[in-house]
Amino acid sequence: MTTSERRKKILATLEQNKVPVSAGVLAEKFSVSRQVIVGDVALLRAEGFEIQSTPRGYVIPAKEEAELQGFVGKIVCQHKPEETEIELYTIVDKGGEVLDVSVEHPLYGLLSGSLRIRTRSDIENFMADFKKGQTKMLATLTDGIHIHTIKCPDYSTFEEIKKELNGLGILYS
Structure with a gap:
C-alpha cells in the first residue's frame, strides 16, 4: 500500500466512525507506527480535511445535521x-x-x-x-x-x- 492509499483509507476510516479512533488503532490497522499515523493526519489536515484530535483519538466533526439539533x-x-x-x-x-x-x-x-x-x-x-x-x-x-x-x-x-x-x-x- 502506498502512503497516498493509506491516507485515503485513514480518511475513510474516520468518516465511517462517529466516535474517535486512536492513532494506535489506526497504526495497527495499517501496520505502521503511531508516529506515521500522526504524520499522515497532519498531512491530511494540510490538504484541508477537518480532522480533530480528542483525548480518545481522531474524529471528523459531524456536519450540519448534528449542528442543527x-x-x-x-x-x-x-x-x-x-x-x-x-x-x-x-x-x-x-x-x-x-x-x-x-x-x-x-x-x-x-x-x-x-x-x-x-x-x-x-x-x-x-x-x-x-x-x-x-x-x-x-x-x-x-x-x-x-x-x-x-x-x-x-x-x-x-x-x-x-x-x-x-x-x-x-x-x-
Whole structure:
C-alpha cells in the first residue's frame, strides 16, 4: 500500500466512525507506527480535511445535521484541577456534551482542545489518561479560568447546567 492509499483509507476510516479512533488503532490497522499515523493526519489536515484530535483519538466533526439539533453555548469556569471531575459529571449528568475547552493565553491567544465528552465513561477515561500522563490541564495556564463549549438538547438544559455549576462555585462570574 502506498502512503497516498493509506491516507485515503485513514480518511475513510474516520468518516465511517462517529466516535474517535486512536492513532494506535489506526497504526495497527495499517501496520505502521503511531508516529506515521500522526504524520499522515497532519498531512491530511494540510490538504484541508477537518480532522480533530480528542483525548480518545481522531474524529471528523459531524456536519450540519448534528449542528442543527439542540443548543450549543459557552460557559466560563474557574476551579482547581481536582474539581474537574465534578465539573464534567455535572455537565454530563444534566444532559450536556462538553465539546471542547479553551483558555485565553496572554502570549498565544486562544488555545483550545477538543474533548467531546458525553458520558460518565468518557469522563473516567479522560481523567485516567490525565492522571497517568503526568500532565497539566490547560486551565492551569490561566489560574483555572477556562471556557467550555457545551452542546445540549435545548436552551433550558444549558441554563440548568449553568445554574448547577454556579451553585458549586465552578462558574466564573
